[in-house]
Amino acid sequence: MTMPLPMTSAALALGASPDIESAFHAVWEALGRQHHLPAAILELARLRLAAMHRADREMALRSPWASGLSEPKAALVLTGSWHRAADFAASEKAVLAFAEIYAQGAEFITDELAADIQSHFGDAGLVCLIEALGFIDARIRLALLFNRLRPAP
Amino acid sequence: MGTKPRVTVPPSPKTGHIIRDSAFGLAADLLEPVVRLTHLNWVASSINPGLIEMLRLRNARTVNCVICRSTRYDEARRDGMTEEKLAQVEDGYRESQLDPREKLALEFANAYLRNQDDASPALMARLGKEFSDRQIGDMAIALATFNAMSRCAVSLGGMPESMPVFTLPLPSA
Numbered sequence: 001m002t003m004p005l006p007m008t009s010a011a012l013a014l015g016a017s018p019d020i021e022s023a024f025h026a027v028w029e030a031l032g033r034q035h036h037l038p039a040a041i042l043e044l045a046r047l048r049l050a051a052m053h054r055a056d057r058e059m060a061l062r063s064p065w066a067s068g069l070s071e072p073k074a075a076l077v078l079t080g081s082w083h084r085a086a087d088f089a090a091s092e093k094a095v096l097a098f099a100e101i102y103a104q105g106a107e108f109i110t111d112e113l114a115a116d117i118q119s120h121f122g123d124a125g126l127v128c129l130i131e132a133l134g135f136i137d138a139r140i141r142l143a144l145l146f147n148r149l150r151p152a153p
Numbered sequence: 154m155g156t157k158p159r160v161t162v163p164p165s166p167k168t169g170h171i172i173r174d175s176a177f178g179l180a181a182d183l184l185e186p187v188v189r190l191t192h193l194n195w196v197a198s199s200i201n202p203g204l205i206e207m208l209r210l211r212n213a214r215t216v217n218c219v220i221c222r223s224t225r226y227d228e229a230r231r232d233g234m235t236e237e238k239l240a241q242v243e244d245g246y247r248e249s250q251l252d253p254r255e256k257l258a259l260e261f262a263n264a265y266l267r268n269q270d271d272a273s274p275a276l277m278a279r280l281g282k283e284f285s286d287r288q289i290g291d292m293a294i295a296l297a298t299f300n301a302m303s304r305c306a307v308s309l310g311g312m313p314e315s316m317p318v319f320t321l322p323l324p325s326a
Contacts, residue, residue: 016290019197023190024294027183034182106307107154107217114159114310123160128180130308131187134301142297145265148272149280 005152008057009046009139010064014146027135032065036128037121039065041092045099045129046136047077052103057147058140091120095129102133154217155310171324176309191302192326194295195228199288203232204258208292209299210242211262218303219312225320236318254283258292265296 007013010028014021032039043066050058059078062069073092076082082096094116101108117126160176167174172188198205206229213221225239241249246259257279264271280289306312 014290014293015286016294017193017197017199017287020190020193020291020294023186023193024297026186027190030183030186034180036180036182102304102308106304109155109308109310111155111157111159111310114155114308118160123176124179124181126160127176127305127309128183130305131177131180131183131301134305135297137304138297138301141265141269141300142293144269145272145293148269149274149277151274 005150006057006147007143008061009050009136009143010061012139012142012146014142028139031132031135032063034128034132036124037095037132038068040068040070041095042129042132042136043069044073044077044092045095045133047074048082048096048099049103049133049137050140051078051080052100053137053140053144055140055144058143094120098129099133102130103137154307154312156312156314158311159309171321177305187302188324189326190294190298191324194291194298195226195323198291198295199285200291200295201232202226202228203234203238204255204292205229205295206232206234207239207242207255208258208262208296210239211246211259212266212296212299213303214243215266216300216303216307218306219314219316220306221299221303223316223318225318226323227320228323230320257283261289261292262296265293266300 016024031042043063046063047059073082073087076085076087077096082088082093088096098109098113098117101113114126117129121129158176160179162174162176162178170188172178172191173184177187178184195202195205206226210222238251241251242259246256260276261280264276284292
């Protein structure tokens, strides 16, 4: 099996059964098409997860849905200095705060963090964010895992 | 862990599908791709249902999703999976009575779930002696899906303190 290495979350080829690999990719594509959350905010969350994984290739990556992303904001997210920056909207800060706690453990998410997301994006936005973080984190983990299992020559 | 549900699931219409009728149904744009993936992870896999169930339980116990920990799938039972065996899918699995192939699959799961730095070409070489590339890919995507979904369940709140084991049919498409 030939797989492009090193892999990133945007270009995973895991060699799974074709129907399964295709269905997994379809979830990723759906994240880019969904209407529950602004794509640029989702990309900020992806970058925060990438930074928390210390995943250099993921931090350098911009997702296919990242159009409209502010690179100065991305830089603040990647360094973890977004908390004190004035550039971020309340909705962006709510998503970033949620993503940071999610990365440390879903059990640490508080009702307040969830309510903050709901105040901006409603119940559907909260569910979408939680699913998106799950599958974004999954793809980052898989890229890290397979790049270590099969390091580039 | 939040014991109060954080979203209100619309009371109707109910479809009879465990995912569509849950809070996941609220994010309509993601629903069908997620439903299809969870279904295919079982029915299109090159891995037998019993071993998939072990990977699922390893994830459930790592994330500490009470509902996922209490769930069993009937297809895994038909494949011969027993509670005695599943009880060994704990942190001490290396010293358990599980067979070497099962222990290796759990080692792979731990590398995904806990520390990707534990993965190495040496682990890949050992995996390659027991599993085909396709099987490794199927296990990886199954683990990724189980982990994402169980963390979703915990994040949404409403998790009970404990619950008895119950058996379900595989999630349909």
